[in-house]
Amino acid sequence: MSKRPQEDDASPGLELEAPENFSRGLQSYLIGLALAVGLTVASFWAVRTNLIYGPGVPVALVAFAIAQMGIHLVFFLHITTGPDNTNNVLALAFGVLIVGLVVFGSLWIMANLNHNMIPMKQLMDMQR
Amino acid sequence: MSMVSTFSPVDPNRIGHDNRVASAEAEALGRGAGGPAPKYIVVSYGFWIFLLSDIVMFSAFFAAFQVLAGQSPDMAPRFDLDDVAIETGCLLVSSFLCGVAALSARRRNLMATEFFLLLTGLFGAGFLLLELKEFTGLVVQHMGPADGAYYSGFFALVGCHGLHVTAGLLWLGTMMAQIWAKGFRQDILRRLVCFSLFWHALDIVWVGIFSFVYLMRFAP
Numbered sequence: 001m002s003k004r005p006q007e008d009d010a011s012p013g014l015e016l017e018a019p020e021n022f023s024r025g026l027q028s029y030l031i032g033l034a035l036a037v038g039l040t041v042a043s044f045w046a047v048r049t050n051l052i053y054g055p056g057v058p059v060a061l062v063a064f065a066i067a068q069m070g071i072h073l074v075f076f077l078h079i080t081t082g083p084d085n086t087n088n089v090l091a092l093a094f095g096v097l098i099v100g101l102v103v104f105g106s107l108w109i110m111a112n113l114n115h116n117m118i119p120m121k122q123l124m125d126m127q128r
Numbered sequence: 129m130s131m132v133s134t135f136s137p138v139d140p141n142r143i144g145h146d147n148r149v150a151s152a153e154a155e156a157l158g159r160g161a162g163g164p165a166p167k168y169i170v171v172s173y174g175f176w177i178f179l180l181s182d183i184v185m186f187s188a189f190f191a192a193f194q195v196l197a198g199q200s201p202d203m204a205p206r207f208d209l210d211d212v213a214i215e216t217g218c219l220l221v222s223s224f225l226c227g228v229a230a231l232s233a234r235r236r237n238l239m240a241t242e243f244f245l246l247l248t249g250l251f252g253a254g255f256l257l258l259e260l261k262e263f264t265g266l267v268v269q270h271m272g273p274a275d276g277a278y279y280s281g282f283f284a285l286v287g288c289h290g291l292h293v294t295a296g297l298l299w300l301g302t303m304m305a306q307i308w309a310k311g312f313r314q315d316i317l318r319r320l321v322c323f324s325l326f327w328h329a330l331d332i333v334w335v336g337i338f339s340f341v342y343l344m345r346f347a348p
Contacts, residue, residue, distance in 0.1 A: 022235050029227040033220070040216055043339055044209065047346040054348040061347065065339035069332050076223055076328040084165065087173050095180035099187040106191035110198070 032075025193281035222251035
């Protein structure tokens with residue numbers, strides 16, 4: 001076998017035949033752990049503190065959650081921009097599209113239906 | 129044996145490519161030019177497709193929960209945030225230790241692999257115990273899955289994640305036994321890669337759950 005031409009092309013920690021990369025792999029997992037812990041603490045802090053403007057707290061939670069999902073994808077699941085990951089990234093993009101359609105589509109449709117409903121009190125009066 | 133040296137480009141002038149990029153592309157894994165991708169790349173790609181479809185399924189549960197919770201906002205119980213924080217910590221540390229176990233396996237260190245897999249499982253079990261404690265507490269207070277739309281959505285979503293963790297623990301035990309009995313064969317290592325992908329993906333789903341199901345209720 002020819003030796004791997006470009007170390008940077010490979011996802012960190014995914015080579016089944018690279019025993020010498022232990023400390024580098026561990027370093028990557030430690031960075032991921034530290035960032036994930038930081039974002040988790042930030043999320044739990046955001047709902048308890050008075051420092052953040054009240055209506056902004058949900059936005060902060062969403063931002064922290066998406067950031068942490070990104071951290072997990074990069075440092076734990078090794079989704080990278082390397083050539084051996086192109087297929088994974090494309091599949092991920094498609095997955096994100098479907099998740100977005102399902103979640104926001106459902107919320108949008110249900111909110112719209114709710115908006116068009118007869119108010120509950122009026123409905124009750126009609127049934128008398 | 130070198131597949132790379134016998135590689136002859138279709139475009140001999142390499143229009144639009146400087147030499148460095150061209151050689152990197154030719155030898156890069158996964159673009160077809162350097163020969164077929166290694167099997168573990170193909171296997172983890174297939175498993176990644178499964179994980180994404182699993183996440184799409186979870187997104188339907190998330191959507192159902194959000195809709196049902198939005199229609200009955202006063203139904204939400206006062207969740208114990210400290211328990212949720214400990215659960216989150218358990219799952220995160222478990223995910224990290226699973227990564228260390230995968231690194232140890234790549235080093236062919238049997239005892240370290242088994243040790244870190246065991247720790248992974250213990251933290252996963254700790255997470256499950258706390259979740260079961262919370263579930264039984266809710267059911268005892270008549271907030272079970274049949275007691276209202278909010279709780280149906282909650283138990284479906286969080287319970288489905290819990291079932292995934294349970295299945296993951298069974299898989300973890302199987303992997304420990306297989307590594308012990310069969311050693312670091314390539315097929316066993318590929319299974320271990322798939323398991324660690326599964327375990328990390330469960331952590332991603334949990335990030336969504338603790339942010340949008342638990343913490344969102346405490347937002348002012």
